[in-house]
Amino acid sequence: xxxxxxxxxxxxxxxxxxxxxxxxxxxxxxxxxxxxxxxxxxxxxxxxxxxxxxxxxxxxxxxxxxxxxxxxxxxxxxxxxxxxxxxxxxxxxxxxxxxxxxxxxxxxxxxxxxxxxxxxxxxxxxxxxxxxxxxxxxxxxxxxxxxxxxxxxxxxxxxxxxxxxxxxxxxxxxxxxxxxxxxxxxxxxxxxxxxxxxxxxxxxxxxxxxxxxxxxxxxxxxxxxxxxxxxxxxxxxxxxxxxxxxxxxxxxxxxxxxxxxxxxxxxxxxxxxxxxxxxxxxxxxxxxxxxxxxxxxxxxxxxxxxxxxxxxxxxxxxxxxxxxxxxxxxxxxxxxxxxxxxxxxxxxxxxxxxxxxxxxxxxxxxxxxxxxxxxxxxxxxxxxxxxxxxxxxxxxxxxxxxxxxxxxxxxxxxxxxx
Amino acid sequence: xxxxxxxxxxxxxxxxxxxxxxxxxxxxxxxxxxxxxxxxxxxxxxxxxxxxxxxxxxxxxxxxxxxxxxxxxxxxxxxxxxxxxxxxxxxxxxxxxxxxxxxxxxxxxxxxxxxxxxxxxxxxxxxxxxxxxxxxxxxxxxxxxxxxxxxxxxxxxxxxxxxxxxxxxxxxxxxxxxxxxxxxxxxxxxxxxxxxxxxxxxxxxxxxxxxxxxxxxx
Numbered sequence: 362x363x364x365x366x367x368x369x370x371x372x373x374x375x376x377x378x379x380x381x382x383x384x385x386x387x388x389x390x391x392x393x394x395x396x397x398x399x400x401x402x403x404x405x406x407x408x409x410x411x412x413x414x415x416x417x418x419x420x421x422x423x424x425x426x427x428x429x430x431x432x433x434x435x436x437x438x439x440x441x442x443x444x445x446x447x448x449x450x451x452x453x454x455x456x457x458x459x460x461x462x463x464x465x466x467x468x469x470x471x472x473x474x475x476x477x478x479x480x481x482x483x484x485x486x487x488x489x490x491x492x493x494x495x496x497x498x499x500x501x502x503x504x505x506x507x508x509x510x511x512x513x514x515x516x517x518x519x520x521x522x523x524x525x526x527x528x529x530x531x532x533x534x535x536x537x538x539x540x541x542x543x544x545x546x547x548x549x550x551x552x553x554x555x556x557x558x559x560x561x562x563x564x565x566x567x568x569x570x571x572x573x574x575x576x577x578x579x580x581x582x583x584x585x586x587x588x589x590x591x592x593x594x595x596x597x598x599x600x601x602x603x604x605x606x607x608x609x610x611x612x613x614x615x616x617x618x619x620x621x622x623x624x625x626x627x628x629x630x631x632x633x634x635x636x637x638x639x640x641x642x643x644x645x646x647x648x649x650x651x652x653x654x655x656x657x658x659x660x661x662x663x664x665x666x667x668x669x670x671x672x673x674x675x676x677x678x679x680x681x682x683x684x685x686x687x688x689x690x691x692x693x694x695x696x697x698x699x700x701x702x703x704x705x706x707x708x709x710x711x712x713x714x715x716x717x718x719x720x721x722x723x724x725x726x727x728x729x730x731x732x733x734x735x736x737x738x739x740x741x742x743x744x745x746x747x748x749x750x751x752x753x754x755x756x757x758x759x760x761x762x763x764x765x766x767x768x769x770x771x772x773x774x775x776x777x778x779x
Numbered sequence: 780x781x782x783x784x785x786x787x788x789x790x791x792x793x794x795x796x797x798x799x800x801x802x803x804x805x806x807x808x809x810x811x812x813x814x815x816x817x818x819x820x821x822x823x824x825x826x827x828x829x830x831x832x833x834x835x836x837x838x839x840x841x842x843x844x845x846x847x848x849x850x851x852x853x854x855x856x857x858x859x860x861x862x863x864x865x866x867x868x869x870x871x872x873x874x875x876x877x878x879x880x881x882x883x884x885x886x887x888x889x890x891x892x893x894x895x896x897x898x899x900x901x902x903x904x905x906x907x908x909x910x911x912x913x914x915x916x917x918x919x920x921x922x923x924x925x926x927x928x929x930x931x932x933x934x935x936x937x938x939x940x941x942x943x944x945x946x947x948x949x950x951x952x953x954x955x956x957x958x959x960x961x962x963x964x965x966x967x968x969x970x971x972x973x974x975x976x977x978x979x980x981x982x983x984x985x986x987x988x989x990x991x992x993x994x995x996x997x
Contacts, residue, residue, distance in 0.1 A: 364886040368872070375874035669870040672837055673884045673931075674859025773838035776866065777828070 394699020406737030420580030427613030472566020491545030656763035668775025688760015805994030818985035863932030867947035
């Protein structure tokens, strides 16, 4: 080990007052890194949560038209040839009244093609009870909070009324609801979806809404979430070229990626993330100033020792390295500690948040404001790189000024210093 | 006298004190041969330490030259091998033990191998500090600290030791013992010695006692 690193470590971790000051410096860097990793991961978690929610219920891309359209198979075949598209499934959606034992609710109703939906959406992963394989034209899957609110469970027979039935009621026709058996309860982790969504087969939905063979749209799964915007552009180009030729002209047929659909909320999250990064960098900057002041005080206190090192044959460059390495060491140790604290906090984030919301009785408020029942987290490798590089660079810069001061001391003057 | 290992010619050095310039050294010619012991005595402020710093290459003269025999210059590179220094205020690094302080002088020149560690232990034994080798400077007395500093000055087997008032912070008995040890170890290891002191008795122990007065060596 070079002497300047050896002495830097010895001086940093010397017993007594010095280790206390070193610990304060390391802790201040660690706190900054900790805050940054937690905040950026939670922000990333919201984005990933929205994507997860979308993929679970609508796929990476949704293709819609102004009106329900027939012949979805032809459109699907065309879309599936677009590079980046993995699979497609057709769907219909709307609003219905669901009633069980005289308890009505008005959830969103999704009609999925049971033959292809599992290739596009991960509904099975979110089923608390039951199975998607059991879903047929006489059954229904309920979201968890909806099931709780109407008191239904697996095997319960619920009645479903569609807007079409209400139209017929106005024409003095007899209103007969559809009686469907509950074969699954799902929970996405998104408050709105979990409290008011039901899933039926596409055929059942077409029947309820009188759509015939028409669908409301086509959900598309792409090879990677990052490509969704590009793939949506390619789909739109393909559809525009094919309409009136390979497929009939469908007014307003247009593909939107999950990012496009959620653009405003994603923009808000991204903006908030950038602002938080900017603000939290100041915490690391303050830690850097703390480190610098600590090292400057040390240079002043050790002036004669610096002179001695010169007398022993140390070069100015080596003396500068000795002090700048102390800044680097504080940065590296603080960053490592901050990452450890950050990932530990993220691991226990839901325990912590649930304990806090229980204490403040604000669980419902959290869910209604943020829509997620659990605090999401997604740590991007690029965020970790930014945090680690920022913390270490700032700490290193903090060590450079004291190092320059130390290196500029002339040994003879330093030895004369009293 | 045999070939000198250090030669200084026409050394001049002055300082600004306010608007006034004080010429501390006014043309010093000095040389010392291998194994020779030279003492430089003078009053406080006579420029003894300044002269020592110039000889050690720690400061640059306004005029004149310092030459170390067989070496290209007096920079930090060859300094650690050519000379060892002992100071009045010991200048031990407080975070290092006595052994680590001694080895620090070796570490600056390169990796510490077994031979270097053995030499440090041998020197600590010669200055009577083997039982205190793992103690920090704060746990040592003044005399013990100066003995650690002496071992540090000799650990690289230098050709010359420059001792700047090595007894200045010690009581009389400890100072006497220190001078005795310094002279004996330098003689045993064949190291030349320049002893700067204001004590006439200590100065007289050197083979060639000199006096710095009026900026000149006499």
